Amino acid sequence: MARFRSLWQASLNATKRALSWNLEDSMLPTERLVSSFNSKDSISLQQLGSIRRYAGPFARSKLQLDGVKDVIAVASGKGGVGKSTTAVNLAVALANKCNLKVGLLDADVYGPSVPMMMKIDRKPDITEDKTMIPIENYGVRCMSMGFLVEQDAPIVWRGPMVMSALEKMTRGVSWGKLDILVVDMPPGTGDAQLTITQSLQLSGAVIISTPQDVALLDARRGVKMFSKVEVPILGFIENMSCFKCPHCGEPSYIFGKGGTRKTADSMGHHFIGEIPIEVDIRTCSDNGTPIVISSPDSGVSQAYCEAARSIVKKLEELAKGTTFQPEINL
Incomplete structure (x- = not known):
């Protein structure tokens, strides 16, 4: 016994x-x-x-893209907050207003929107070593799953196929020399997001949210995901902050007022700025001409440009190690 x-x-x-x-x-x-x-x-x-x-x-296991100085993720906790529109206009502003060499990776495999917003309707060329060459428009080199399928074709894939596609679009593209690669992230905090954050050496993430509580709750989840994989938060952008009447200019705060700024402050992160609702943003996106290009002097275009400059400044500060000093309380 x-x-x-x-x-x-x-x-x-x-x-x-x-x-x-x-x-x-x-x-x-x-x-x-x-x-x-x-x-x-x-x-x-x-x-x-x-x-x-x-x-x-762990950090060294991430891919450092040859010739690409910084990779930034433009992310949101949920869909429908204008993340892709913001990513496109930020990329165009970085290229045309900040005079940088910029790439744009549409990582939203299930709902690629970069082809329409950037007015690109052809497939990328393939090099002899089987890598894809990004397609350039408005001074931005672009890659999207939407380039490889028909415009209205549904992408009905299980997780492993999505992971494989993301792997191909990150490791199998000849980006060339870039100052910044903007990654339009899929919404949420699932497998696709983790694949990107754990495989690419991201310089930081920009969080997009509207002012209402439901969107901000998901934005907080997104921030915590990036923190989990040690990606710095460059800041928050509040999209659809208000609607200005085209007749009198009076602002209407349809989704609430100042929620994103308060959330950024409460989490100890930088608030980049506000983007109001404007009809021209929608029409320009549908026509494939980003508003930064079509209406460079408009207020919303200036807001995108200021946000782009703020992101560049934040990246420079991070590179110098002057501002990224997080305090972790357990």
Whole structure:
């Protein structure tokens, strides 16, 4: 009986060790270190540096695109907040107003909208080494799943096929020399988003939200996802901030007022700016001419340009290590 009990205890201990190892192995390096701190402890900047050094192998496993200086994600927690419209106009503003070499990756596999918004209706050329050449318009080099399928064809794919497509559009494209690659992320925080954030070396993420509470709740989830994979938040942009009457100019705050700024402040992140609702944004997007190009002197166009300049400044600050000093409270 004693021998049986001894064997049973040994088996139990071995099982516990195996389970413990598997759990530990499934965690990101940062999670493993952070989990060792007591929940009431606060991690100092010095300890944060240790986390980043410890997480180095994970960071190094991400793809650094040849010739691309910075990769930024334009993301939203939910669909319908104007993320793609913002991504397109930011990319065009960065290229035409900030005089940068810019690429635009449409990573929204199920709902690619870059082809229409950028007025591109042809397939990309393929090089001898089987890589795709992005298609350029308005000074921006673009790649989208929409280039490879018919305009109204549904993309009915399961997760693994989507992951494979994203892999091809990141690793299988000859972007050339770029100052910034703008990634129009799919909405939400699922497999596709994790694939991109864990495979690309992102310089930062821009969070797009409308002012209402439902959108802001999902935006918070998006921020936490990026924090989980150690991607800095460049800031929040509030889209559809208000509607200005075309006759009297009086603003109407259809979705609420100032919610995105308050959320950014409460989470300790930069608020980039507001983009109002304008009919011209919709008509320009449908016509394939971004409003930054079609109406460069309009108020909303100027708002996009100011947002682009703010993002460039934030990237420069991050590169110098002057502003990204997060404080983690456990």
